[in-house]
Amino acid sequence: MSNFTLSDLAVIIKSRAHSGDPGSYTAKLVAKGPSRCAKKFGEEAVEAVIAATERNAAELTAEAADVLYHLLVMLEAAEVPLDAVMDELEGRTRQTGLQEKAARPAE
Numbered sequence: 001m002s003n004f005t006l007s008d009l010a011v012i013i014k015s016r017a018h019s020g021d022p023g024s025y026t027a028k029l030v031a032k033g034p035s036r037c038a039k040k041f042g043e044e045a046v047e048a049v050i051a052a053t054e055r056n057a058a059e060l061t062a063e064a065a066d067v068l069y070h071l072l073v074m075l076e077a078a079e080v081p082l083d084a085v086m087d088e089l090e091g092r093t094r095q096t097g098l099q100e101k102a103a104r105p106a107e
């Protein structure tokens with residue numbers, strides 16, 4: 001299982017977004033503004049919906065990766081930190097006992 005996290009990707013995106021590197025797709029997209037980033041996210045989401053509807057697991061895996069990348073780019077362009085989203089999700093977590101279990105290292 002990969003140890004790569006959304007937080008890792010958000011750090012990469014933040015750094016690339018403001019790099020000014022002409023070879024950076026992230027920098028080029030963010031330079032186009034939050035609305036363009038949001039439109040791109042919407043396009044990728046639709047492609048993921050199509051893959052899921054067609055029950056194409058390989059395609060859905062690739063499209064889901066695109067969705068997560070473009071979600072983080074959209075958040076970066078809108079200056080909304082991933083941490084704020086995670087705080088929001090944590091606040092919605094119901095007390096099931098699973099939270100403590102997830103935090104414990106595997107036995």
Ligand SMILES: N=c1c2ncn([C@@H]3O[C@H](COP(=O)(O)OP(=O)(O)OP(=O)(O)O)[C@@H](O)[C@H]3O)c2ncn1[C@@H]1O[C@H](COP(=O)(O)O)[C@@H](O)[C@H]1O
Nearest residue numbers: 009012013016017023024025026027029040065066069070
């Ligand atoms: N995870 C991704 C990632 N996923 C998708 N993409 C890019 O998203 C684009 C989407 O493809 P499309 O064909 O839909 O778009 P396009 O026609 O090329 O471009 P648009 O004009 O539609 O925006 C492709 O160019 C992909 O390379 C990504 N680009 C970058 N990353 C990550 O961001 C890091 C920094 O990348 P750079 O900013 O390019 O250095 C990389 O190391 C990766 O970790």
